[in-house]
Amino acid sequence: MEAQGHILIRRKAKNGIDGTNGEPGKNGLQGCILRQSEWAKGIEYRNDEALTSGTRYLDIAIVTTGANTFNAYKCLKTHTSSDSIPVTNTTYWQKFNSLVPVYTPLIMAQNAILRFMQGNQLLIMKGDNKTVAAGLVGGDYPLWIGATTPADAPYKVSIDGKLYATGAVISGDSTFEGTMKGVSGSFKNLNCINSKGDIVGGISFGSDGRMWFSGDLYHQGSTNGRSSRFYTRDLWCRGVFGARERSVMVVYSSYAYVFTKGGSVSGTYIPLSSATSSNNETYYKVPCYSPRYDYNGETAGFPIDVIVFRNSRSTVYRYQIEMALTQRVLVVNANDSYDNVDIYLNGSKFRLANGRIAELIQLSNWMYPAPNTNNLGSGLMIASAGYDNNWH
Structure with a gap:
């Protein structure tokens, strides 16, 4: 018995199988x-x-x-x-x-070739997309890092290649060429190398505050018509020590010349101050360290090794030799005609005869009994040479 009002239709699938879907096709090639x-x-x-x-x-x-x-x-x-x-x-x-150019306030692209003209800029933002981390601009400082503007940046590079950085940590081998200017710095070693790159000397800095020099140390050249000077407070020489010249003062009666640039160059004029002894005798003071300190600074700190008395007259001149403790000074009467030089020694006068040489040393702290400090020439001791250098 057939159902009323219904039509039953059977269809055969194209693949010959009743009621089933087609199989999935193969995957295509990935694009280039x-x-x-x-x-x-x-x-x-x-x-x-x-x-x-x-x-x-x-x-x-x-x-x-x-x-x-x-x-x-x-x-x-x-x-x-x-x-x-x-x-x-x-x-x-x-x-x-x-x-052609595209002008838009925002570009989002996987790849891009970007060309910037002068006056444009590229800002690199931090993760908050609000704070500038770095920038590129066509101004005086094309590259900067760490600020919104180049002027405030701790790191920036000028258009002519100058690098400005508030701090730098450089590791590994580094090469610096040209002139390097520094205000201060810290080093452990500075090596001196030859043209082959071999280390031939250098400076090392110890944790105890000492500096160690290896290789020969040269201090030469000239400044203001004189040899370049080496100033030091103390000098301990553990080997051979030599000097081509000695520091000399030449006394002419009541004034002197100090030869700070060597004996072959004109000396510096020094007026000698005078005083009167308890015996009402006029004498002159001969400073053996830093004579006339205020004279253009030329003689400041200059120690005297040799005093040459070149008094041309027969008149006897009296001198108080002012020396530092343990200082040694060679005194010479360069007049071969007159015994005209008196030197005060612990209140007495020593006559430096013509053509004679003697050596003075200041030992006031170790003399016994202690010398009277009020005496002229207090603390001075002399090694007198009796030989008469007779040259005329």
């Missing part, structure tokens, strides 16, 4: 990886569209045609670019687009 770059000679450009396996590339070449215009070319055949295969070769390249 696009590579974009400016065209140049000697570059392998690829078109791997015909390959059916492996990593496949498709190169796009960009060619500048004007200040703000570009052409884009698709590589048709894998090849190495050259003068014989330029980007205009239609066998290997297909021009597909002319690129």
Whole structure:
């Protein structure tokens, strides 16, 4: 018995199987990886569209045609670019687009070739997308890091290549060429190398505050018509010590000349101050250290090794030799005609005869009994030479 009002229809599926769906097809090939770059000679450009396996590339070449215009070319055949295969070769390249400037406040792109004209800038933001971390700009400082503007940046590079940084940590071997100016710094070793790069000397800095010099140390040259000077508080020589010249003062009666630049150069005029002894005798003071300190600073700190008395008259002149403790001074009467030099020694006078040489030393702290400090020449002891240097 048939049901009323219903029609039963059976259809046969196209695949010959009743009531079933078709099988899924095979996956297609992955697309080529696009590579974009400016065209140049000697570059392998690829078109791997015909390959059916492996990593496949498709190169796009960009060619500048004007200040703000570009052409884009698709590589048709894998090849190495050259003068014989330029980007205009239609066998290997297909021009597909002319690129013109696009002005927009926001660009989001996977790849980009960006050209900036003077006055434009590129800001690199921190993670909050609000704070500037670094920037590129066409001004006096094209690159800066750490501030919103170049002027406030702790790190910036000027248009002429000067680097400004508030701090730098440099590791590994570094090379500095040209003139390096520094205000202060810390070093452990400074090596001196020859033209072959071999270490031949240097300076090392100990944790005890000492500096160690290896190799020969030269201090030469000239300044203001004199040899360059080496100033030091104390000098301990543990080897051979020699001096080409001695520091000399030449006394002419009531004044003197100090030869701070050597005996072959004119000396510095020094007036000797005078005083009166308890015996109502006039005498002159001969300072053996830093004579006339205020005279243009030329004699400041100058120690006297030799005093030459060159009094031309027979008149006897009396002198108080002012010396520092343990200082030794050679005194010479360079007049071979007159016994005209008296030197005070612990209140007494020693006559330095003509053509004679003697040596003085200041030993006031160790003399027993202690000398009277009020006496002229207190603390001085003399090694008198009796030999008469008779030259006329």
